Amino acid sequence: MSIFAIVALSLNVLTGAAGIVSLATGAFFGLGAYTTAILCKAGAPSLVAQLTGVAIAAVLSAVIALPALRVRGVFLLLVTIAVQIIFTVVAQSWISVTGGDAGISRIPPYSPFGVPLRGVSFLLVCVVMVIAMYIFCRFLMSSPFGAVLRGLRDDETGCAALGKHVGAAKVTAFAVSGGGAAFAGSLYAHYTAFVDPFSFDLSVSILMFLIVVLGGAGTANGPLLGVLILTLLPEVFKFLPLPPGVAAAVRQLLYGVLLVAVMYFRPQGILSAGPVGRPMGALRT
């Protein structure tokens, strides 16, 4: 849950502050996890592996944002969906590196200071990192860069007219969000000790997007609330007497219903951050 919180916080930089909808979060999350898995299995220290993953994801995320310099929101959304699918395809097909559908198992535990962390100590590290990420996001939002991002969301043309580098800001936002997701992905790989293509597919991206939007895109606390709701909700379903295959489908179905319902009833999320008098503000591009 705290791992998802890191992802949600980093996606919030992109979707919440800059108003760019991305459905490639799962891909960057997975990129971090796979980099960690591959490098750690090869014997690299986990901190090195983690930072490598973050760097790769940040660069790749920035590259993906390049069409953003030319096209508007909806096309960008299609690009991010495409990236997500490419990631899944590569993870499934590049068998010599990723292990294909079988994935990579027996990833060593997280040991940033030479001591392997398990159980409670790992949880503590994760919580500390969520707090660090939260403070970092708060800091970012109150910085001039955060102001440019919010300007981008509310009035892109106006923002450009004020002499702000709109394109550069978008690319940076993408890089930060991709890097953050990869950071969390690395923790995830250590935590589960196993990665496969299905842990990072489009439904993960949709879940992350839902977390951010449901909680309140653009607010500092919204993503945390979203994580709380959407990770506890599936637990409720475990009490229902459903066969395992159907239960998974029902959960996906629920995400679909939530997507439509949130978009219709409260696109600004539970903790709203939209400009006053413009309820759709939180998602404007």
Add this chain to the structure above:
Amino acid sequence: MLLASILLDGLVTGCLYALVAVGFSLLWWLTGIIHIAHGAVYLVAGYAMFALGVSAGLPFLLAMAGAIVTAVVAGAAVQLVIYRPFQRRAATEDAIITASLGILIIVQYVVVILFGPEGVSVDVGLRKPLLADGPRVLDRFSVIAILSAVAATIGLHFLLRRTNLGKAMRAAAENDYLAEVLGLPIRRIQIIAHALAAAMVVPAAILFLCDTGVHPPEALHLVLMAAVVAILGGKGSVVGALVGGVAVGIAESGMVFILDAGWRQLITFSLLYVLLLVRPQGLFGTKAA
């Protein structure tokens, strides 16, 4: 011979994509909606055809008519129940596209819950080579696929250029507000467009059903493919959708020949990326995106 096979296989795949993309492109152009739920209509059409034609054992034409009616109802329902309320609330493009994705997911998993995740397919022997010494992929399936794509394209092109309805559609696409002010029944036109798009998905769904089958998880891939084709062909360009579909199909089948089958989507989405970077208005588009 091998080259001919690759080209023909690409052509057939492309024609199937074009059948899906033409409706997608039409709606995008006319209503400005990125109709991801098009994949949901495709699933509904495919499963309706399977239920009527195979499970209920109706004759082919009757089952197809039933599938078309079901698809049209589904398409119109999406417009009436989802898009219109959203538009009345002045929802943003992103909100609508996200809701559209939500619809696709809902339909996909309702289908999975009701019919299981395996998908359905039927073998009616369309995949037998026509000529003993010709390319193996030249079979009745390919001929039907190519003919239906060409027929649908020509039909829609004719409809848009030569009929009053087509004229009204073009007016609505140009400026829907002005068209409404001038007394065009814009809502009815939008519903007709949705019905048309849904009807054109049916042949694609039937052909997929007779080939590799209709599988719930593939619906999203197919819509993305349609989006790539529609962007490549240019917004609202009917001929562009056909040309774009064939181009994507041939590119994919070449890629499958060089690499493994799993990589086929890679080329398509790389194409989308390059396209949006270099020429977002598409091959046949005029207005900047």
